[in-house]
Amino acid sequence: MSDRGTRTFRQIDAEPYSFPFDGHWSSADTALLLLGFQQGTIFALSATPAFTTALDLLSVALDRGLFVAASRCVARRDGDDVVPAEGSGGWDFPPQLILPDSALVVDHPGDNAFYRTPLEAELKARGIRNLLIAGLPTDGLVHATQRTANDMGFECLAVADACQGTSETRHAAQLRITTFGNGLFGTVASAAAAKVALTEI
Template sequence: MISAKPFDFPYDGNLIPAATALIVIDLQEDFLSPTGYFARGGYDPSPLRAILPTVNRLIAACRAAGIRVIHTRQGYRGDLADMTPYEKWRRTRAGLAGTTVLLRSSPGFQIVPEIDVAADDIIVDKTCNSAFTYTDFEHVLRAQGITHLLFSGCTTDVCVHTTLREACDRNFQCLTISDACASGDQLAHEAALHMVTVENGIFGALSDSRSVIDGLARLKARQAR
């Protein structure tokens, strides 16, 4: 099991690597670069960049334990056909009209090169905050027999938390990794992490990367016996 709060993960002590996936949410150029969507909105992307080494350590530990890695990317079609009037209004309000920011046809849509993406990793593209909305994410999870999700990425309070909440409603067992998630708003980040643990773990459990890596190492050692 992985040491976590308000309970160790998973709750029943039955962590099966083949049924578990590390979810790496939206670590893209547009969110992490100094000229991307986040920076243009006045937010400092440095806290997001700071988690990259931690996420890579988790990726390595998960692969070593036989846990699948799934990345998500957020962005719209180049022709904006999938963008609602409200989203276009917000885009104009943010000064992004006429730019390629958050468009799938642009370099900013790509996952930052610092993140270790393997050829057999799964990538899910989305337009909404949740990876479940208008995507094949849930179908992929069910097809792979995945029931347990480890959450990392950005931003803690928006895309990570929205996907986490929907995963819980779909009866996936969820663990959020506190130092592998980040936001440009520290108060929002801390509040999002706190909300995981309320009501005896209404959105699953909360842990840190060291506890996760230690737990996976113990699991691997036990399997090797």
């Protein structure tokens, strides 16, 4: 994380409204969520382009002092404990995804990074109210997590090209649902638009 103190940013050019809605965001109140970027999922969805875009955005976010949280979808045995999917090395992050010691990593069953994890509590304890969201798949983990975050009072932006769906049609449809009703579940922008807002003085 950058040690240059709190930074404020201009709004991100997004659809259907500029992010965040109130126009005010900073490195102190914003987090980047990286959802489901696991080796097996990236391979299954041929999602290397989205993963590469997310890595580039991660680099910028860390340089600008944003908090980072990452999630892994894991299997559930009988009982309450979540565990890595047995017999598969694809559950973990790829080696290219290098997270700082300050990052939060949560393991969760199913398609919601808030379900039975400390994610909400950890974000709110840090004063986070704005979320930039990247992940796999758009029509699953990304959308379910964003909808939950929206209900919890977080201002959410899905970074379209740092996400990928189980098909291009489903990816596009899920992003349309996100913006339905003038941003019912948040807003959507490209990684380039987010980077411009993060890096322009």
